[in-house]
Structure formats: C-alpha cells, structure tokens
Amino acid sequence: MTGPYPHPKTILPHAYPFLLIDRILDLDEGERIVCLKNVTINEEFFQGHFKDNPVMPGSLIIEAMAQTSGLMIMKEKSKIAYLGKIKDAKFRKMVVPGDQLIITSSLVDKFPPWYAFEVVASVANEIVSEAEITLSLSL
C-alpha cells in the first residue's frame, strides 16, 4: 500500500481523547507500519501527569503502540484489536509536550486471532520506548 494513507480515525474505533495516533506515515502491508503522534500540551492527561511537570505516561505510549499495531491488522471498524500481552516494555526517555512520537511496529508472527509485534517509539531519531505487544483481533 502506498500513501497517502487513510486517517487513523477511519480505521480505529478509538475517538477523542483516546485516539493516540495522528497519522500513518508508512505501511508495508502485513509487515511494518510507521505512525506519528504529535504530543501537545493540551492533551488531557498532562493536566495531572504531572501537575507542573508534563510527562506522557508510559502506559499511554504502550496504548499508542497498540493502536499503531492495530492499524496494520484492522481493516474495518467492525473488527477490534484488543491488547493480549505486553512483554519486555522499556521506557528510556521521557516524552514531553512538543515531541513528535514516531512509532514503528513490525509484525513478528501471527496465529489468528493472535498477532505479535515488535514496537519501537522514537523522538528525534532516539528510541524513547520499546515493547513486544500481542493483540487479539476480534472476529
């Protein structure tokens, strides 16, 4: 599939304030997907995480990774990919307002309904987080 790619909200069932992907940047069908999340100060979670010290929660980086991976395997809104497993998650650097989070997810293997991905999130070409994520695609 070549760009321009559809907007994530036309594929994912997620909506504000929980749609954590702004754009698909690249997609090799069934192999690899790259997505963008612009992290802005007006995100709801920055109001409390933390007060006077905005840091994107690691759990939401994982969620963005899951949404990125889901975009590769969800073809229509009737199918939903649920988190099945999170493995070897690491958070190396803090993600703060103004960062452009680039998330690259590669499909490792699948055994439907299970799909396993290796996911890396970077900001300015530096890895901020990585994890292995398994999704279950509902029928």
Added chain:
Amino acid sequence: MSDTIQKLKDLLITRLKLKVKADGIQEDTPLFGPNSLGLDSIDVLELIIGIKKTFGVEIPDKETAEKIFVTVGAIAQYIEEKR
C-alpha cells in the same frame, strides 16, 4: 531427540514463564487441559515464535499447530522431522 526435548522444556519455562522445573515436564505431559502445563491460546503464538527462533522451524498453519501442540514429545518429533 533428547537435546531437542531439553531445549523445548527450557523454551517453555523461559518464554512462557511456567512455574515448573524442567524435571516436572515429561514428554507426554499435556500442554492444555486438566493435569497439563496449563497453556492457553496466546501461549501458542509465543511458542511458534520461540520454535522459529530456537530451531528455525516454522509451523505453517492451524492444522499443524493443533496436531503438534499436544505434548512436548509431539512438538519435538515435528521439529526433528523438519530440521
């Protein structure tokens, strides 16, 4: 064959974080169901990935998976055949 079985047991214990020792897994211990190692369907994908990485053997389809993911012995036999 015994080497394959030992590696498989290690793979099961480390990758699936089973709370058993290698000695507690026999060739004919069932993977699923009562008196088994207590695996579930999500573990199958983890096993498929582990077998590919450790032995370079692929499990091509669901039918094959259903046939071999019964006991450690059955998986070892399949690996030996395909290597």
